[in-house]
Amino acid sequence: MNKKYIEFLNIISLRGPNIWTYRPVLEAWVDIGDLEDCPSNTIPGLYERLSTWLPGLIEHRCSYGERGGFLRRVQEGTWPGHILEHITLELQTLAGFPGGFGKARETPIRGVYKVVVRAWHEPLTRRALYFARDLLMAAIEDRSFDLADAVETLRDLADDECLGPSTACIVDAADDRDIPYIRLNDANLVQLGYGKAQRRIWTAESDGTSAIAEGISRDKDLTKALLQACGVPVPEGRLVESAADAWDAAQDIGLPVVVKPYDGNHGRGVFTCLMTQAEVEAAYAIAVEEGSGVIVERFVLGNEHRLLVVGKKVVAAARGEAAWVVGDGVSSVDALIDSQLNSDPRRGSSEEHPLNRVRLDSAARLELKRQGLVDGESIPALGQSVLIQRNGNVAFDCTDEVHPEVAAVVALAARVVGLDIAGVDLVAEDISRPLAEQGGAIVEVNAGPGLLMHLKPAAGQPRPVGRAIVDHLFAEGEQGRVPVIGVMGSQHSSEAAALTAALLQDSPKKVVGLAGANGLYLNQRCLASGDQRQWQAGQRLLINRAVEVAVIEHTAEGLLSEGFSYDRCHIGVLTDIDVNAHLGPFYIDSPEKVSSIFRCQIDVVLASGAAVLNADDALVAEMARLSDGAVSFFTQQPLSPALIAHVAAGGRVLQQQQNTLVFHDGQQSQSLALSQSFSTAQLAALTTAWAMNVSPASLLERVAALPTWSVSYSV
Template identity: 40%
Template sequence: MGLVAGRLALQLVDSLLPPGLQGIKGLDRIYRDESEPAFEGPFDLDAALKALRYVLRRRALGPTTMSLVQEAERRGIPVLRLDDQSLVQLGTGRYQKRIRASITSLTSQIATDAAGDKDLTKSLLADAGLPVPRGEVVRSAEDAVRAAERIGYPVVVKPLDGNHGRGVSIDLSTAEEVTRAFEEASRHSRRVIVESCFKGQDHRILVVNGEVVAVAERIPAHVVGDGERSITALVDEVNQDPRRGEGHENVMTRIKIDDHTLGVLAKAGLETDSVPAIGQVVYLCDTANLSTGGTAVDRTDDIHPDNALIARRAARAIGLDVAGIDFIAPDITRSVHETGGGIIEVNAAPGFRMHLQPSEGRARNVARPVMDMLFPRGTPTRIPILAITGTNGKSTTSRMVGHILRAQGLNVGLTSTTGIYVNGDRIVEADASGPWSARVVLRDPTVDVAVLETARGGILREGLGFSECDVGLITNIQPDHLGLKGIDTIEDLAWVKSVVVEAVHRNGTSILNADDPMAVSLRRRAGGRLGYFSLRGGADMPDFLRDHIEDGGFAVVREPGVIDGGEIVIHDDGDSIHLRGW
């Protein structure tokens, strides 16, 4: 999205220049799509905005996944997107969890399969003593009619394994209606279920980790007559609401008039050119799903304790950590044991949109309890990251640090110019000092600590591959290999290398070579606690380093001595540790 916006912004500025100055080159290096008309010919703002919306729909995370990602980021949990859809890693290394929409690392595949089989779901719930409608699975229209007559009208007909309300028909009272409904449902599933029809309002109860966290009353797509305009015109007006968009891009979805809509209208004796009376509510869909243009009203504070208990027990009966319970009740504030009603479906991967941004009522941060479940308070979410850069010595330093950490019993993920290593085993043989190799290590669920050689080529190409590190080290900055990729001076090179220490976490440590003036010049950009290393100790110690130590700063220096040419002295918070014989 950013790349497309950047390219189009340059095209816009170019179009505003005098003709003699127009003609920007190299735009394809930013973003290229030969099928996108906005990139060709004179700049067209409408075409540019259309291109941006297209990229947003194709690449942006959906509202459920986005809410979880934003909640993770608020908590400082690292986020890595693993594909172009909704597969996201939260945390790094051994502490990672994964989500795809509201499916989590803790979601049982058996439970997901059970929820996808509506007949099995109903059987499991009935065995748990929960209120569910009577029903039968059928394979033909004739069987559907016979089942409806045995169950008793009115009935519901729906695909056995459908979703988003597709192919669902409710409140059917005749054999002809059941036959048409079977034909509609069979487009979405080879097997169809016929069941008794609960009377009441449609509710979605969201259960996370065994607790009810949100309740929404769902209202089917509808229009309200004004005595003047047709149903088509009223739908057009409703769709002008800026909160409505295509698919899941906005709070609500635009209403579409399709064959199902025509059938619902016909059942009410209406057509698209009918003019409803003033105040007449015309429903356009049998189901209340937001994906078909429905709206949602928050009822979290209104649910009766009995109804909440039923929803909690239903989620446990199926075995889902995150479950959307479709619940029909005449009055959600009263127990269905008194009013009638009950559970018509249990959904794995329920959407959060109706709770995050209801059409009416209070918004609920339903991502919070999911994150509490995945990462309980005090649970680690990130492995330590040590990023090492510099002109010379970074490969040797990275391997030495990795060796020391392995000796402490840690499983080390190491990247260097010779490859990617996990616990000493080389898993990739290549120049692996860029962001791609860093992501390989951070995605490995066996790694305890990451030691990452970080070269300037990868930084210039696509950044670091991580947002924060615990230790950032600059070995030195020398005028080697200048003139590549726009880096023409040693100051340019220092600016690139500084990215590593700028990424140090506020509780981390930046380590600079005190004997390298360019490295020292980056101290004001360094994040976290500042440390130095130096071969100049004793009387040769630079004044700035002496002041740093006297102020309680951290440093490792070599001082002149008689044993093997000197001794290493570690200065930390005013204390000195002498390591003789090094």
């Protein structure tokens, strides 16, 4: 019986750096059955259907390294596993996640492939793999496929589960600076950096945003009082208790006035330029339902502006514009809004649209009545200009127009409230002039401001607001990292990891985390017993604010099934490699493939860090060329010519000669007498601590203070 179908045997989520790439991927084990005998050039119409359904495949360069390279492979003949990879990547592109890593590799089993694709977000990529399989089978069998429905499903999944645009732009900016990040929940809480050096963000709020400041910003009356006390221009106004009180306040302040909720948001229930008692009382009735109270304040002439303050300076500004339609004597207001405003391709409900669709809310209906129109079904006269919204869609960039005095006042307003990141709303006729000379005023100071208006303005230049926030959180040159020591090896890594953690504990003030074979530890405190050489255990250390140094051990099996729990490490330790290790379930069936797994530990060493290598294991020693950082060897043998050359070039070697340890450091060496010989694991730990700048003499003092140097040692 022929089996021409694509079956997923297994899908492995590699959530950290792995044997394929530094980024998270899904590795799908795919059985293509008898399609192994059907390369793409033998399937009539396959090329035409794929290139028609997915025209973006023309951009896939593939092995030819040129535009159209993948489609050329399809024409010449390639296998379904390879095609599945590219379709998955293209579906992710259509869902809003362009580009990314992809590979398709044969296994020793006929018809079974490993298909590897960049996992921007695991549930989305997993769904994209299944859609890609179904699309490919439809193309092979010349059946229809609802591509639009698949893409819409993926986009909905992205909207529901991926980071929002404000958070994502900050994370992307951190990534550009090589600052690692960890998503802490299904919403927008993200950790930037590791351990004690971390910072946290939630959309555009940081762990430096105080709850007191946020509470003040929600209390509009208190905010105005504080700003006014510091000389910041604000519109006069007060809280009111009834519709009658609202009219009394309006008369005291002087018409026109604004009526708005005391603690509302997103402009709901805000009425501007109110001129009559009827308007004020009607506005009060609506505003009181949108918040816990109502404010009446002086109407400030001009356009609404949103200025973003990060730290102590304005980094972006956007202006709102009024929305008008012009009557044709035939169409209703609703129809004119649809044809003249909502037809603008910049308007929509998704994050891709910088402008919202215009709708007739209570404030807009009030504007219509002022102009002699009853509601949306009214028909304006030919040529009549009809105002729909006075202020809205604050999405027109005006950063370069902001007057220095305006920027100074806005930054002061954020400081008065106490916000490190703030969206300051002000009304002014001309943002390029000081507020005092035009009667402009600051009307609100908001915590957690949206950033989309600055990232994708309706007009003007996008602003790098995510980078501004990252630069505020991390000084130049900082990457939010604590030293991470990654340890791998076939036999000696567990003892080496435990001893390294013990050596680095100067005192109770030095908090060292260990995730290893004997458990998860924070100094002497056990957080979890049993084998903790897992991705999740390493992550537990990295999110712990107390951790100053993290020692994390990974096994070859763990790397193949989960990936590393960190993006890069300061020290990468490789104790030994057993090329006969049994990794058959992962289709690792040769010494070369086994060695390629362990090399990953050295591939992830930072340029500012070091690789610690066993010079007595030839395969381990060869890994020195892969390290982006320095290299420190340890050996129990006389120095080889290669090690002599390494030392001459300024490198480090820890050598055990009978009962003497020799610390070779470039042109200098230091010998220390021992009472016993050390094992491979012990030498690895000593070399690692030395690479962490613990002095040789101090190392031996610490060794003497340790209870035991046995394999079962655990901190």
